[in-house]
Amino acid sequence: MINLVSINIVRFGILILLQVLVLNNIELFQFVNPYLYVLFILLLPVQIPHWLIMVTSFFMGLCIDILMNTIGMHIAASVLVAYIRPYILGVLIDRGKKDAEISLNFRQLGFERFLLYAVIMVFIHHTVLFYIEVFRMTEFFSTLGRVFLNSFFTLLLIVMSQFIFVKNTKD
Amino acid sequence: MRSLFLFIIKFHAFFLFISLEIIAGYCIFQYNYYHRSSFLNSTNSIASGLYSAKDSFKEYLKLGKVNDQLLQENAILRTLVKKSFYYNHVEGITIEDSTREQLYRYIAAKVINNSTNKRNNYLTLNRGSIHGIEKNMGVISSNGIVGIVKDVSEHFSTVLSLLHKDAKISSKLDKDNYPGETTWDGSLPTQAELSKIPNHIKLNKGDHEVTTGFSSIFPEGISIGTVDAFHLIQGESSYSITLNLSTNFRTLDYVYLIKNVFSKEQLELESISQDD
Numbered sequence: 001m002i003n004l005v006s007i008n009i010v011r012f013g014i015l016i017l018l019q020v021l022v023l024n025n026i027e028l029f030q031f032v033n034p035y036l037y038v039l040f041i042l043l044l045p046v047q048i049p050h051w052l053i054m055v056t057s058f059f060m061g062l063c064i065d066i067l068m069n070t071i072g073m074h075i076a077a078s079v080l081v082a083y084i085r086p087y088i089l090g091v092l093i094d095r096g097k098k099d100a101e102i103s104l105n106f107r108q109l110g111f112e113r114f115l116l117y118a119v120i121m122v123f124i125h126h127t128v129l130f131y132i133e134v135f136r137m138t139e140f141f142s143t144l145g146r147v148f149l150n151s152f153f154t155l156l157l158i159v160m161s162q163f164i165f166v167k168n169t170k171d
Numbered sequence: 172m173r174s175l176f177l178f179i180i181k182f183h184a185f186f187l188f189i190s191l192e193i194i195a196g197y198c199i200f201q202y203n204y205y206h207r208s209s210f211l212n213s214t215n216s217i218a219s220g221l222y223s224a225k226d227s228f229k230e231y232l233k234l235g236k237v238n239d240q241l242l243q244e245n246a247i248l249r250t251l252v253k254k255s256f257y258y259n260h261v262e263g264i265t266i267e268d269s270t271r272e273q274l275y276r277y278i279a280a281k282v283i284n285n286s287t288n289k290r291n292n293y294l295t296l297n298r299g300s301i302h303g304i305e306k307n308m309g310v311i312s313s314n315g316i317v318g319i320v321k322d323v324s325e326h327f328s329t330v331l332s333l334l335h336k337d338a339k340i341s342s343k344l345d346k347d348n349y350p351g352e353t354t355w356d357g358s359l360p361t362q363a364e365l366s367k368i369p370n371h372i373k374l375n376k377g378d379h380e381v382t383t384g385f386s387s388i389f390p391e392g393i394s395i396g397t398v399d400a401f402h403l404i405q406g407e408s409s410y411s412i413t414l415n416l417s418t419n420f421r422t423l424d425y426v427y428l429i430k431n432v433f434s435k436e437q438l439e440l441e442s443i444s445q446d447d
Contacts, residue, residue: 021225024286027421030359033288050184058191065198067218069293069329072198079195083188132199133290134336139357146290 004045012060015040020067031146034153037064038125039161041082042118043104046093050086057082070133077129081121092117105166106159118158119151126151219283219327222295226283237424275390276430278302283327287334287360287420294318294330298428304328307388309429315394315417316340316382317426334360334420341386342395345379347372353380353395353414360420363396365412372410374401380414387434
């Protein structure tokens with residue numbers, strides 16, 4: 001249990017630093033700015049209560065917001081995906097398996113299921129985030145383009161991170 | 172009462188969700204739309220320390236380019252010093268000019284954080300209130316306009332870039348002084364939109380667009396960009412114009428902050444007139 005807590009705290013710190021120092025400086029195809037920090041919310045253990053997921057996601061969003069001068073936007077998007085997370089997982093994980101200690105990676109969840117889970121979460125997060133950021137309906141389609149482009153790159157990074165880190169802990 | 176508690180406990184996740192979203196919504200309107208200064212932005216010490224560290228690392232990678240720039244600037248300055256002029260004035264008389272008073276002061280600053288790939292972009296500068304930086308000061312680069320100071324801490328300040336949905340710059344055509352308004356449509360960081368230029372004006376590609384000096388923020392004649400393309404909007408009496416921006420926001424490194432010495436006086440006077 002302590003191990004699980006420390007892993008998540010380390011992941012929290014690393015993802016914030018990675019987001020702010022590396023990913024926010026990407027200058028590729030004009031609009032690309034993947035928000036990989038969502039991975040933290042995706043990978044929180046299944047066992048922890050619903051309210052704790054929302055509270056930790058709130059703090060994740062707050063840290064990103066402070067560093068990016070966008071107070072509130074990342075909080076709103078992060079808390080929303082944290083709220084819907086158990087409902088999505090409820091559909092994706094079998095009832096019997098639910099109580100068992102399953103960790104959310106693509107080896108234990110299966111690649112397709114994990115990808116589906118990540119796609120839904122990332123897409124909802126990015127949609128909310130980009131529409132709050134723009135806050136106008138006149139740029140509806142250009143914003144939608146941004147959502148798709150950035151979701152794609154965030155998912156690409158999530159899948160890559162799974163291939164890099166999950167292999168080692170295979171047992 | 173008991174059933175109310177049971178109800179709240181049963182749906183605690185939903186209530187928590189709603190209250191967290193309300194906090195987020197409150198923050199969005201409070202800080203992003205009214206530009207209140209607070210510790211909740213990147214001018215606080217932890218965030219600005221982090222960005223300074225990142226910038227000092229990035230500086231090493233850019234040293235060669237910066238050296239070239241400085242060398243060029245030196246060459247220009249050398250041509251301006253007294254020694255490089257032929258002195259043909261026979262009787263030099265210096266006059267203490269009492270008809271002129273300093274209106275604008277410039278403060279140099281380094282960009283320590285910058286973005287161009289979002290819809291709303293901000294810059295962080297390494298100058299703050301102890302260097303005399305105040306809210307709503309104009310920021311320019313050596314090529315043209317950059318943005319307006321948004322928040323200030325002791326040692327750092329954040330700048331609302333021209334590449335922001337709230338940025339509206341009062342501007343005019345250099346050749347015939349027609350006033351317009353420059354905004355950014357969120358597409359390329361090298362281009363901006365110019366509106367409110369009436370359709371009876373003859374436009375050419377490459378026409379210069381500069382600041383008006385109506386607001387107390389920017390002096391008159393700071394370059395914004397050149398006309399790249401223009402077309403008439405059906406049913407409207409003004410052009411839709413695309414500008415090529417003079418400032419390259421991607422490679423922005425050093426900027427100048429402009430302090431208008433009389434801005435307070437001007438704004439006070441204007442607010443009195445508006446109240447009447």
